[in-house]
Amino acid sequence: MTDRIYLDHNATSPLHPEVRAAMDVLYGQPLNPSSIHAEGRRARAIIEDARGLIAGALNCFPGEIIFTGSATESNNLAIRGFRPERVLVSTVEHPSVLNASEALEHIPVNAQGVVRLDALEELLKSDETPALISVMLANNETGVIQPIEQIVALARQYNALVHTDAVQGLGRIPLDFSHLGVDLMTISSHKAGGPTGAAVLIVRDGLTFEPLLRGGGQESNRRAGTENVAAIAGLAKAVELAPDMIRRLNALEPKLWELEVELEALGAHIVGKAVERLPNTSCILMPEVAGSTQLMNFDLAGLAVSSGSACTSGKVGKSHVLQAMGVAEELGRTAVRVSAGWNTGPEDLIRFGEEWKKLHARLGKTKEKGLEAA
Ligand code: PLP
Numbered sequence: 185m186t187d188r189i190y191l192d193h194n195a196t197s198p199l200h201p202e203v204r205a206a207m208d209v210l211y212g213q214p215l216n217p218s219s220i221h222a223e224g225r226r227a228r229a230i231i232e233d234a235r236g237l238i239a240g241a242l243n244c245f246p247g248e249i250i251f252t253g254s255a256t257e258s259n260n261l262a263i264r265g266f267r268p269e270r271v272l273v274s275t276v277e278h279p280s281v282l283n284a285s286e287a288l289e290h291i292p293v294n295a296q297g298v299v300r301l302d303a304l305e306e307l308l309k310s311d312e313t314p315a316l317i318s319v320m321l322a323n324n325e326t327g328v329i330q331p332i333e334q335i336v337a338l339a340r341q342y343n344a345l346v347h348t349d350a351v352q353g354l355g356r357i358p359l360d361f362s363h364l365g366v367d368l369m370t371i372s373s374h375k376a377g378g379p380t381g382a383a384v385l386i387v388r389d390g391l392t393f394e395p396l397l398r399g400g401g402q403e404s405n406r407r408a409g410t411e412n413v414a415a416i417a418g419l420a421k422a423v424e425l426a427p428d429m430i431r432r433l434n435a436l437e438p439k440l441w442e443l444e445v446e447l448e449a450l451g452a453h454i455v456g457k458a459v460e461r462l463p464n465t466s467c468i469l470m471p472e473v474a475g476s477t478q479l480m481n482f483d484l485a486g487l488a489v490s491s492g493s494a495c496t497s498g499k500v501g502k503s504h505v506l507q508a509m510g511v512a513e514e515l516g517r518t519a520v521r522v523s524a525g526w527n528t529g530p531e532d533l534i535r536f537g538e539e540w541k542k543l544h545a546r547l548g549k550t551k552e553k554g555l556e557a558a
Pocket of ligand 1: 194195254255256257259278280320322323324349351352372374
């Protein structure tokens with residue numbers, strides 16, 4: 185596995201060595217922050233330090249941070265905890281938002297995958313019931329960034345709350361809770377060198393909600409269950425390292441764009457090409473070649489990438505994101521997502537480009553032969 189190239193950071197990223205070091209020293213210790221003895225107090229201090237660090241980095245108050253077990257939990261808490269009468273979500277959200285409630289209303293996106301503000305305003309106008317709007321900061325399949333500040337401005341006119349799933353933002357673009365102006369924000373670290381098992385929901389001071397998990401009084405009675413102290417320390421370390429990761433990805437971004445231009449010249453389509461995207465993500469369509477076929481070939485060549493439509497079962501289905509953007513189903517099935525991260529270098533992108541071209545030449549030839557024979 186040593187020579188493999190990992191270009192699937194939007195699915196999960198390898199643990200950063202500094203994150204690992206911060207966690208390693210904690211494993212093996214009895215760390216229950218609710219205990220009153222010295223070990224418990226130490227655990228409490230680790231968690232409160234992490235809370236302070238994350239609040240400083242993301243520009244919110246420490247008391248606004250609730251530690252959860254995953255981004256899925258944070259998204260569910262945001263949507264179900266508030267029991268809003270209306271929930272408006274974009275059609276390109278992650279399933280952890282789309283499946284969080286049965287009674288969702290969908291905000292359409294345009295052909296580039298950006299939420300249609302006119303459609304959102306129509307929805308808000310059509311019913312005066314206060315709504316919760318949930319729109320992701322950046323899409324995991326395409327990297328397309330949403331106009332969150334404009335959504336917040338609109339929401340304020342109609343007395344609506346705004347939640348943003350900022351999972352794909354950490355370590356890719358700067359995150360600032362106060363500047364964005366949202367009421368709720370989901371953060372998780374395992375897409376940016378941090379561990380699974382810990383995530384955050386930031387809840388604007390003063391908002392009250394029903395916890396999803398009931399039990400002990402952890403997280404100020406907002407999320408019961410003994411805190412995952414080591415994972416929370418790792419999450420805080422990943423947040424601390426995020427500016428470095430962003431610098432690195434910004435330096436790599438021109439290489440990714442060069443690669444896109446090269447592949448486009450050979451017939452590729454780049455999804456969301458005309459709008460603002462994350463610096464690490466390309467969703468590339470190789471017409472006529474199924475994403476699953478491409479994936480297998482890249483995998484055999486030592487490259488880990490993802491189909492735009494990989495679902496949780498590990499099977500490749502059609503992508504609801506591409507579908508929402510109006511990409512024809514057949515074409516949508518030819519998508520492959522490349523997502524770089526903290527350990528990606530230009531040579532990795534060059535290798536991917538070489539393999540893409542080989543595959544394109546090989547499968548293209550086969551098709552020509554097929555056509556000749558027909
Ligand atoms: N939100 C977005 C945008 C994601 O990309 C993901 C994971 O892919 C999630 C939420 C859910 O994260 P988790 O599976 O870690 O709960």
